[in-house]
Amino acid sequence: MQQAATVDYIYLRQLVFGQSQNVLDPTRDYLFDTRLTKVLRNQGMTRLEELVQHLKQRKNPQLERSIAEAMTINETSFFRDSRPFELLRTDLLPKLIEARRSMRALRFWSAACSTGQEAFSVAMLMLEHFPLLAGWNIRIEGTDLCAEVVQRAQAGQYHRIEINRGLPARFVVRYFDHTGEEWVVKPEVSKLCNFRQANLCSPQLPFNRAEDRFDVIFLRNVMLYFSQETRRTLLAAIHRVLAPDGILFLGSSEQPADPSIWTAVLAGGTCHFKPRKPS
Ligand SMILES: C[S@@+](CC[C@H](N)C(=O)[O-])C[C@H]1O[C@@H](n2cnc3c(N)ncnc32)[C@H](O)[C@@H]1O
Numbered sequence: 642m643q644q645a646a647t648v649d650y651i652y653l654r655q656l657v658f659g660q661s662q663n664v665l666d667p668t669r670d671y672l673f674d675t676r677l678t679k680v681l682r683n684q685g686m687t688r689l690e691e692l693v694q695h696l697k698q699r700k701n702p703q704l705e706r707s708i709a710e711a712m713t714i715n716e717t718s719f720f721r722d723s724r725p726f727e728l729l730r731t732d733l734l735p736k737l738i739e740a741r742r743s744m745r746a747l748r749f750w751s752a753a754c755s756t757g758q759e760a761f762s763v764a765m766l767m768l769e770h771f772p773l774l775a776g777w778n779i780r781i782e783g784t785d786l787c788a789e790v791v792q793r794a795q796a797g798q799y800h801r802i803e804i805n806r807g808l809p810a811r812f813v814v815r816y817f818d819h820t821g822e823e824w825v826v827k828p829e830v831s832k833l834c835n836f837r838q839a840n841l842c843s844p845q846l847p848f849n850r851a852e853d854r855f856d857v858i859f860l861r862n863v864m865l866y867f868s869q870e871t872r873r874t875l876l877a878a879i880h881r882v883l884a885p886d887g888i889l890f891l892g893s894s895e896q897p898a899d900p901s902i903w904t905a906v907l908a909g910g911t912c913h914f915k916p917r918k919p920s
Pocket residue numbers: 661662663713714715716717718721752753754755756759784785786787790839840841842860861862863866892
């Protein structure tokens with residue numbers, strides 16, 4: 642009780658904003674108390690107040706990063722909000738495949754991939770419904786700010802509870818091996834995916850070369866933690882790495898901050914975005 646009165650939550654919120662651009666609501670300050678217990682333990686401390694004092698006295702970028710990472714919300718599931726995946730299968734991918742017939746390559750980016758379910762969902766969709774692309778170069782990149790979730794994505798290992806969320810039974814049988822309560826994606830799925838840690842709000846995106854162009858980008862359920870200014874900057878950068886005929890999916894409650902460079906397309910009970918040439 643006493644601790645809650647003396648902890649400088651404003652400092653902690655500013656620290657998180659500086660590291661990840663995540664804007665935390667003051668009404669949820671209590672989350673610092675629950676989420677930072679591991680960070681405190683690793684520092685040999687017991688009270689948040691102590692941690693804040695320590696940070697104020699001496700800059701410690703690694704510790705600051707681990708605090709921002711501990712405050713991220715990593716909620717995800719396989720085939721989350723199923724409609725974008727259904728629309729890809731029935732309409733968008735057949736058209737993209739036709740357009741890429743001579744290049745025989747498709748690139749996807751699960752930006753803010755959390756523990757990897759979004760990227761693996763795309764991989765399974767490709768294997769299941771587009772087997773003729775076996776000779777194509779299919780790359781699915783997954784990136785996230787939080788090192789811990791990226792490590793989990795790289796391991797491709799899920800608990801029964803995670804497997805039971807959104808994954809059709811036949812996919813479980815076909816694309817996973819299991820021991821007890823743990824399920825691991827099969828190599829034919831994991832070899833299509835590559836995961837690494839990256840901050841979407843760094844001055845440069847993790848992919849920024851001309852050859853890094855993506856055909857489909859998932860930027861779902863992450864912008865809701867960003868300010869309007871951060872969203873605008875990020876979406877302008879995303880626009881630059883999306884192919885001119887590429888597709889952007891946002892979370893179901895998210896909109897591009899600058900509609901002048903995106904065309905919203907309503908189809909299949911969902912909304913996706915196509916890049917427009919900036920005027
Ligand atoms: C709610 S999850 C969304 C996961 C997935 N895209 C989905 O829709 O199921 C949000 C993810 O965004 C990540 N995140 C938050 N801020 C970020 C940033 N600045 N750069 C990269 N990832 C970030 C968090 O670590 C978290 O894993």
